[in-house]
Amino acid sequence: MRFHLFDKVIRFVPGKSGVGVKNVTLGEDFFNRHYGLTPLMPEPLIIEAMAQMGGWTIALSTGWQYVAILLRIDKVKFYRPVRPGDQLILKADVLSINESGSLIEGRAEVNGEVVAHAERIMYGNSPVPDHLRAFIKKSYIYVSGGFLDREGNVITR
Amino acid sequence: MRFLMVDRILEFEKGKSATGCKDVTMSEDFLADHFPRFPVMPGVMQLEAIVQLASWLVFVSSEFKSKGTLAELGAIKFRDFVKPGEQMTMEVTFQSMDSEGVTFKAQVRVGDRVKTILTSARLRYIPIETIDDPQEAQDYFHYLTGDKPFGVYAT
Numbered sequence: 339m340r341f342h343l344f345d346k347v348i349r350f351v352p353g354k355s356g357v358g359v360k361n362v363t364l365g366e367d368f369f370n371r372h373y374g375l376t377p378l379m380p381e382p383l384i385i386e387a388m389a390q391m392g393g394w395t396i397a398l399s400t401g402w403q404y405v406a407i408l409l410r411i412d413k414v415k416f417y418r419p420v421r422p423g424d425q426l427i428l429k430a431d432v433l434s435i436n437e438s439g440s441l442i443e444g445r446a447e448v449n450g451e452v453v454a455h456a457e458r459i460m461y462g463n464s465p466v467p468d469h470l471r472a473f474i475k476k477s478y479i480y481v482s483g484g485f486l487d488r489e490g491n492v493i494t495r
Numbered sequence: 496m497r498f499l500m501v502d503r504i505l506e507f508e509k510g511k512s513a514t515g516c517k518d519v520t521m522s523e524d525f526l527a528d529h530f531p532r533f534p535v536m537p538g539v540m541q542l543e544a545i546v547q548l549a550s551w552l553v554f555v556s557s558e559f560k561s562k563g564t565l566a567e568l569g570a571i572k573f574r575d576f577v578k579p580g581e582q583m584t585m586e587v588t589f590q591s592m593d594s595e596g597v598t599f600k601a602q603v604r605v606g607d608r609v610k611t612i613l614t615s616a617r618l619r620y621i622p623i624e625t626i627d628d629p630q631e632a633q634d635y636f637h638y639l640t641g642d643k644p645f646g647v648y649a650t
Contacts (some may be wrong), residue, residue: 339496341528341537367524372498373626380498381565382546386539408538414568470532477531 339367343387344428346483347394350492356395356430359483360387364422379420384454385411388444392430392459394478396440399432402475402490406440406461413457424448439463496524500544501585504551504639512588513552515639517544521579536577541585541611542568545601549587549618551636553597556589559633562626563618566596571613581605596620 349357362379369377393406420426426446433441440463444456466474479486487493500517507513519536526534546565553563577583587601596619603611623629637643 339524341525367496368498370497374628374631375624376626378564378626380543380546382539382543385542385568386537389539408573410570410572411538411568412570416564416566419564473531 341386342481343383343390344394344481344483347391347485350395350398350485353399353435354432356391356398358391358394358428358430360426360428362420362422362424362426366422369422377422379424381416381454384416384420384426384446385414385444385456385459387426387428388430388446388454388456389442389459390481391428392432392440392442392444393461394481395430395432395442396435396461396463397474397478398486398490399435400463402466402471402478404437404463405466405474407464408459409439409462410460411456411458412460414454416454418448418451418453420446420448420453426453433458435463437463498543499547500540501547501551501639503641504548504636505584507552507555507640509552510556510589510592512586513548514587515544515548515551515585517583517585519577519579519581519583523579526579534579536579536581536583538571538573538611541573541577541583541603542571542613544583545585545587545603545613546616546618548585549589549597549599549601549616551639552587552589553618553620554623554632554636556592557620559623559629559636561620561622562632563597564621565616566619567617568613569615571611571616573611575608575610577603577605577610583610590615 344358396406429445446454
């Protein structure tokens with residue numbers, strides 16, 4: 339399986355929040371044996387989806403000065419199972435960003451109903467070395483799903 | 496890939512604790528994206544390994560009637576990277592069990608080094624027949640513990 343847990347970004351406010359979409363489909367690798375009779379999305383991957391959305395928001399907010407590395411997750415609740423056909427709306431709200439680390443509050447919703455809520459996701463901010471900045475930028479543009487253009491600017495529609 | 500994050504159950508005590516292991520190998524699919532040019536075992540996949548081990552412990556503790564899905568997570572701390580070539584040892588300890596679910600703590604070690612600490616989490620019971628074939632799940636559990644072979648060789 340590929341480890342991209344959101345498909346596209348739909349909203350972004352620098353330093354404040356990012357919203358993304360994850361379409362959950364039966365073709366996903368993780369539904370193989372999870373479970374044999376009923377496909378349910380593994381809860382840790384819902385956390386990862388929120389965390390990736392948060393990491394993307396941090397990296398773009400700092401202009402790719404930092405990439406966010408997951409350090410700690412606090413107080414997550416899961417309210418209902420996520421199944422193939424669900425569209426997850428991932429909301430990452432920035433609680434703080436500074437040079438050493440960042441804090442994000444994450445929410446995952448299906449049809450306006452909260453399915454998972456993470457009170458605090460803590461990241462260590464790792465400075466991006468100059469020789470890797472172009473590469474990192476390219477991969478963040480790639481995962482934005484058409485939200486950013488080739489130069490990394492938000493495409494206004 | 497198959498979403499099976501426990502390779503072996505080394506030991507367990509019903510209703511109390513379990514130890515399992517998972518080998519991390521460079522050929523895992525998710526290492527390609529996590530991260531490009533810097534492959535490390537994703538923290539949430541370690542969490543999934545812990546949850547699966549805890550779920551197996553629920554399974555054997557309930558006399559093979561239910562498994563568990565993650566309902567709540569108190570806190571999990573990732574102290575250090577787990578890299579391809581390393582073997583994760585997961586240790587799960589139940590703190591309390593009731594009619595709805597189980598509360599537990601866990602840690603992930605590589606050798607003597609503690610890499611990840613989960614201070615508390617809660618699994619909600621889910622009847623085995625609603626998610627998996629009960630007999631197959633039971634056979635697979637015995638395969639993981641090394642009690643008996645699995646599949647066509649199980650005679």
